[in-house]
Amino acid sequence: MKFLGLLMLVPAIISVIYHENDLWAFIISALITSSFGFILETVTKPPEKMKEIERREGFLIAVLSWFAASIFGAIPYLIYGVFQHPVDAWFESVAGFTTTGASVLTNIEALPHGMLFWRSYSQWLGGMGIIVLGIAILPRLAVGGMQLMGLEAPGPTTEKITPRIAETAKKLWGVYVLLSIVLVAFLLFAGMPIFDSILQSLSTLSTGGFSPRNLSVGSYNSSLIDAVITIFMFLAGMNFVLLYWSLHGDFKKIARNSEFKFYFVINLAVILIVSIELWSTMYPSFFEAIRYGSFQVVSISTGSGFTTANYDLWPSFSKWFLLILMFFGGCAGSTTGSIKIIRIMVLFKKGYQELHKIIYPRAVVPIRVNTKPITPEVISSITSFFLIYLFIFLVSTLLVLAAEDLPIITAISACAASIGNVGPGLGEVGPAGNYANLTSFTKIVLSFLMIIGRLELFTILVIFTPAFWRR
DSSP: OHHHHHHTHHHHHHHHHTTOTTHHHHHHHHHHHHHHHHHHHHHHOOOSSOOOOOHHHHHHHHHHHHHHHHHHHTHHHHHHTSOSSHHHHHHHHHHHHTTOOOOOOSOGGGSOHHHHHHHHHHHHHHHHOHHHHHHHHOGGGGTTHHHHHHHHSSSSSOOOSSSSHHHHHHHHHHHHHHHHHHHHHHHHHTTOOHHHHHHHHHHHHTTOOOOSSTTGGGGGOOHHHHHHHHHHHHHHTSOHHHHHHHHTTOTHHHHHOHHHHHHHHHHHHHHHHHHHHHHHHTOSSHHHHHHHHHHHHHHHHTTOOOOSSOGGGSOHHHHHHHHHHTTTOOOTTSSOOSSOHHHHHHHHHHHHHHHHHHHOTTOOOOOEETTEEOOHHHHHHHHHHHHHHHHHHHHHHHHHHHHSOOOHHHHHHHHHHHHTTOOOOSGGGSTTOOSTTSOHHHHHHHHHHHHHHHTTTHHHHGGGSHHHHOO
């Protein structure tokens, strides 16, 4: 909390540069947040030599860290007056830190530059993970850091680049920062204004989706900008450990990685299917169809949530493909949300294994990922995750339908986009609308879905079990 308060001074610098009146909102927010951190540190009095963080402690630290960040991240919106209702401010803050990109703002371009920067900046901080950032810069969190990082990192397993987890966190953040800078340079070359380039870069690498323009990326009306952002959204959906090795020239790791190949094939296949349908029904040239189709497919599959066209007007076949992609997500160890490609791949292989057993009951067909056999415990965990994910999605959809007079496709897509950290859905919460007209109850439900999805279900659900609180 102390350091989160200091990070709030970065958008304050933007306010100074543009001579706008949101400066004090960030200064006051930084003081409140850091002061709260100092008070907590004084009250808890951490020992000089900290013991290893236990599993239960790790769960609670991860959950409280994300709730605290989203609550205090809403303070600048409230102080400046962007929102009059605390629920709206919290919703926007949660959508930022969880990189969901769902918004309740109706006129984004009316905001001062500092506020616009804070929206994208909060996504960038949450993309790689606020706990991973803490492990990288705070020596105390290195004790038990692998435990904490595993609870926040997307995917069923956590990879290390180096034996020391703090060093791994620093290298991952190094890749993240480097790609963000490179994307800014490419966007500037493509003709995007410098301030927009920085904000689009922060939101793209985090697969967040907040844009400084009301019409998102479509407002620039540039095929080159669309292409650049599409490529970097795809890169952000990759495992950052793979990206690290790629930057060091070890491309064999990508070639041998079965999750990446599955991720590439699925995106390529859906792009071709959607583009062909768009070409035959909406766009006169295949170039236009592939331009808009590829951007939107990669945007939804990675949970980025940017838009260049109102895909709600597309044929139903393409829209249903986009809805299905909301459940897929990117690779484990990326900045994306949803179920993740590696889990989908293991579930497909498990289904094939069961079919094979029907024909050859005595045959032993191990499930392998990257030539390594997956243990029954991991398969059981993935299956449980999938079933619980669908159960939470269905229950939340019923809650939204009970609270709102909405078309069922709007409720379904809103819940799918929230728990999958995608952002825009279909219908009233699609690219031509947003979440502003929903009731406070629904916004709270969707906010919880965003946090549950970002923390990969088990991390937050386990604290509601009686066994968690027994000594």
